[in-house]
Amino acid sequence: MARTIxxxxxxxxxxxxxxxxxxxxxxxxxxxxxVQVGYNHRGIEKLSETKTFDQSTxxxxxxxxxxxxxxxxxxxxxxxxxxxxxxxxxAKFIRTIIAEGERLHSHLLWLGLAGHFLGYNTIYMWAWKxxxxxxxxxxxxxxxxxxxxxxxxxxxxxxxxxxxxxxVIKKLDSIVPTLTMLKNAVVDDPVLHARTKxxxxxxKEEAVDFCALGPTSRASGVARDARKDxxxxxxxxxxWEMIVTHNGDVFDKVVLRILEMLESVKIMKACLTRLPKGDxxxxxxxxxxxxxxGHIEAPRGETFHYVRSDGTNRPxxxxxxxxxxxxxxxxxxxxxxxxxxxxxxxLAAIDPCYCCTERMAVRSTKGNLLGRGEDLIRLSQEKxxxxxxxxxx
Amino acid sequence: xxxxxxxxxxxxxxxxxxxxxxxxxPKRVYIGIRPESIxxxxxxxxxxLGARFNIASGVDARGHMExxxxxxLEDINLLVSFRVILPKEKxxxxxxxxxxxxxxxxxxxMNELLGITFKGHPDMRRLLLPAxxxxxxxxxxxxxxxxxxDAIRDRGV
Numbered sequence: 282m283a284r285t286i287x288x289x290x291x292x293x294x295x296x297x298x299x300x301x302x303x304x305x306x307x308x309x310x311x312x313x314x315x316v317q318v319g320y321n322h323r324g325i326e327k328l329s330e331t332k333t334f335d336q337s338t339x340x341x342x343x344x345x346x347x348x349x350x351x352x353x354x355x356x357x358x359x360x361x362x363x364x365x366x367x368x369x370x371x372a373k374f375i376r377t378i379i380a381e382g383e384r385l386h387s388h389l390l391w392l393g394l395a396g397h398f399l400g401y402n403t404i405y406m407w408a409w410k411x412x413x414x415x416x417x418x419x420x421x422x423x424x425x426x427x428x429x430x431x432x433x434x435x436x437x438x439x440x441x442x443x444x445x446x447x448x449v450i451k452k453l454d455s456i457v458p459t460l461t462m463l464k465n466a467v468v469d470d471p472v473l474h475a476r477t478k479x480x481x482x483x484x485k486e487e488a489v490d491f492c493a494l495g496p497t498s499r500a501s502g503v504a505r506d507a508r509k510d511x512x513x514x515x516x517x518x519x520x521w522e523m524i525v526t527h528n529g530d531v532f533d534k535v536v537l538r539i540l541e542m543l544e545s546v547k548i549m550k551a552c553l554t555r556l557p558k559g560d561x562x563x564x565x566x567x568x569x570x571x572x573x574x575g576h577i578e579a580p581r582g583e584t585f586h587y588v589r590s591d592g593t594n595r596p597x598x599x600x601x602x603x604x605x606x607x608x609x610x611x612x613x614x615x616x617x618x619x620x621x622x623x624x625x626x627x628l629a630a631i632d633p634c635y636c637c638t639e640r641m642a643v644r645s646t647k648g649n650l651l652g653r654g655e656d657l658i659r660l661s662q663e664k665x666x667x668x669x670x671x672x673x674x
Numbered sequence: 675x676x677x678x679x680x681x682x683x684x685x686x687x688x689x690x691x692x693x694x695x696x697x698x699x700p701k702r703v704y705i706g707i708r709p710e711s712i713x714x715x716x717x718x719x720x721x722x723l724g725a726r727f728n729i730a731s732g733v734d735a736r737g738h739m740e741x742x743x744x745x746x747l748e749d750i751n752l753l754v755s756f757r758v759i760l761p762k763e764k765x766x767x768x769x770x771x772x773x774x775x776x777x778x779x780x781x782x783x784m785n786e787l788l789g790i791t792f793k794g795h796p797d798m799r800r801l802l803l804p805a806x807x808x809x810x811x812x813x814x815x816x817x818x819x820x821x822x823x824d825a826i827r828d829r830g831v
Contacts, residue, residue: 319802327814365699492727492776505726510748511701574702574744574753576728587731587742600731602780607729610779 284312287621289628289657291320302612302628309620314612329599334360334434334568337596341586344601346427347390350383351579352601353432355586358513358575360434363568363590370515370557372436377514378552379423379431380577381545386415387580388538388545391632392463395535398625399476400662407463414456421445421452436562446553453546460546464539472669477532481615481627484529491611494604495582497631500537501529507578514577519551531630538632568594579604581632605631625661677752680723681705684754688715704742706757712743713768715756719745720774725754727776732784734816739765739790760790769795787814 290301299320305313325344329337341352354376361368368376389412396404416426422441423429431437467473483493488501498505506523508516524540526533570592576585582604591597608631615627675683681703685692691711696704707715719725728744743756760767769792770777781792782801789812792798800807812818 319800319804322802324813327818362699362702489726490775492774505748511746511751511753572704574755576746576753583728585728585744587729587744589733598731598733600729600733602729606779607776610775613775 289624291317300609304616304621304624306621309622311616311619311621311624314616316609316612318609326599326601329601330596332596333594334590334596337599338432338434339430341599341601342428342430342432344603347387348383348579348581348584348603349428350380350431351577351584352586352603354380354514355575355577355579355584356588356599356601357432357434358577359573359586359588360568360575360590361565362573362575363571363588364565365573366435366563366565368436368563369560371440371559372561373513374515374518374552374556375437375441375561376432377516377519378441378549379419379429380514381549381552382415382419382422384580385542385545385549386412386419387632388542389415391629392535392538395626395629398629398658398661399473400665401473404463404466407459411456411459411463414452418449418452421449433562434568435565436560438562440561441553441556446556450550450553453550457543457546460539460542464536464543467535467539471672472665474532475668475672476665477535477626478528478530480531480623481619481630482529483611483615487611487614488529491614492607493582493611493631494607495578495580496534496537496541497582497608497611499524500526500533502527507576507583511576515552516548519548519555521548521551531626534630568592581605582608608632621657622660622664625657675750677703677747677750680747680750680752680754684715684719687718691715701751702753702755704755704757706759709758709760709767712756712758713770713773716743716745716770717773719754719756723747724749727770727774728753730777730780730784732788732790732814734788734814736816738762739788741767741784741790743770765790766793767791768793771795771797786812788812789815 285306287304287306288301289304291299301317303315304311325340329340332340338353338356341356342349344352389408393405393408396408419429420426423431423439431439483501485502488498488503502525504523504525509523521544524537524544526537568590570590572589574587576583584604585602587600588596589598611631612628616624619627681695684705685695688711691707693706693708698704720727725745725747728746731742733740739760739762741758745754747754758767767790769781771781772794778797779801781795782798784790785792785798786800786803
């Protein structure tokens with residue numbers, strides 16, 4: 282049988298990190314998939330061993346621009362686990378506020394791109410416009426839109442000013458109606474239903490087998506969230522709900538993320554109104570020999586850091602595991618059996634980080650150039666358009 | 675079972691395999707086990723105790739190589755790390771990838787970065803390093819020197 286191979290990547294608009302997918306297709310259907318990563322391997326684990334414990338915080342903050350809270354959060358908790366110490370209450374609340382702000386902007390960014398890939402540019406525009414509001418909130422609180430540099434082992438580096446809080450709460454309140462509108466737009470739209478329901482299903486058993494994390498596994502009915510199971514920060518002090526959906530398809534992942542955003546707003550508001558008084562930093566001077574683990578729930582799932590200290594001022598070993606490391610291999614289970622025009626949104630559904638240069642080529646087995654990255658998105662958008670017309674909308 | 679019962683249970687069930695138990699804090703426990711028993715222990719913890727595999731951390735501890743297999747028991751909020759010590763002369767251990775998919779990538783990563791062989795791994799290819807990277811050079815080991823021209827740069831990497 283003649284096999285046609287569709288390469289996606291290494292540089293592709295669906296992915297922030299360069300990854301190279303090889304889709305083997307039979308007609309329109311994907312029959313096999315292989316993933317090759319490592320194009321962006323920067324040796325940060327090794328680099329971290331050459332930095333002091335304080336400097337490492339800044340190095341690992343730059344692992345990912347979108348997860349610039351999750352990695353320092355997990356790392357500082359790992360370092361605090363070595364000693365072991367608990368950070369002051371106020372620092373815990375500030376950490377939680379920043380982490381939830383990050384979840385908000387990360388999910389909005391994803392929602393916008395998912396809308397774009399499906400040919401719903403209105404969702405894209407709304408989501409990204411809304412994301413600006415969230416980035417403004419983060420700028421008021423930390424001074425930066427991204428890479429907040431708020432974390433340090435033992436506490437946080439900047440306090441939240443009391444006079445900023447009312448303005449931030451007002452801004453947070455103002456995004457709730459738009460979020461609700463976006464939710465209704467997705468839940469009520471029959472075309473979006475047709476396009477995403479039953480597509481790219483990850484069953485509960487597969488999610489467990491692949492050790493999938495975060496929204497990817499919660500959409501498959503695995504009720505696991507580090508914020509609930511192993512409470513850290515202020516998550517056990519405020520009321521919020523863990524969102525779980527059960528079908529494991531793209532639709533459930535979209536709905537789950539939107540509902541999670543509403544919870545994030547709730548958590549941020551509760552933390553801001555109940556911000557306790559006190560110190561924000563323990564001023565840790567020495568890290569004793571030993572080992573520590575920090576794991577926190579990032580927007581994409583659990584981020585895991587293991588740090589070993591040998592008593593010097595540098596980590597002897599620093600293991601970093603980002604959630605995508607576990608979520609990425611689930612493509613093997615979700616993409617096989619689907620059509621190429623759906624592959625785009627399934628690949629995007631686990632939320633691998635996006636951005637980067639747009640460069641993709643579809644080649645036939647003889648090596649003839651058939652199309653580029655924009656063609657794949659066009660293919661996906663045309664499918665929605667066709668469905669829309671068929672349903673008379 | 676609460677956390678103490680789980681630790682006692684593992685100790686008793688794998689009496690010959692457990693070398694030491696370090697009960698660090700209410701949420702963390704480190705259990706040293708013999709390398710040859712990792713697959714049996716992992717199978718029990720995953721299938722019977724319902725744990726989730728977080729990740730494995732390979733550590734070059736100068737004298738020997740260590741692998742820490744981190745498992746989370748979410749219901750009782752306990753993170754169990756199984757510590758396996760491998761002598762530098764014989765860096766070999768059974769692969770967990772045939773047991774569950776989640777161990778596939780991390781074993782490929784440890785293989786290329788630290789030079790540990792995983793017996794029975796279904797798909798041992800490079801994960802992160804490029805194809806041009808020289809064989810037998812393991813960048814995460816302590817003795818790796820990036821400025822060692824003979825090792826890396828003269829080979830055109």
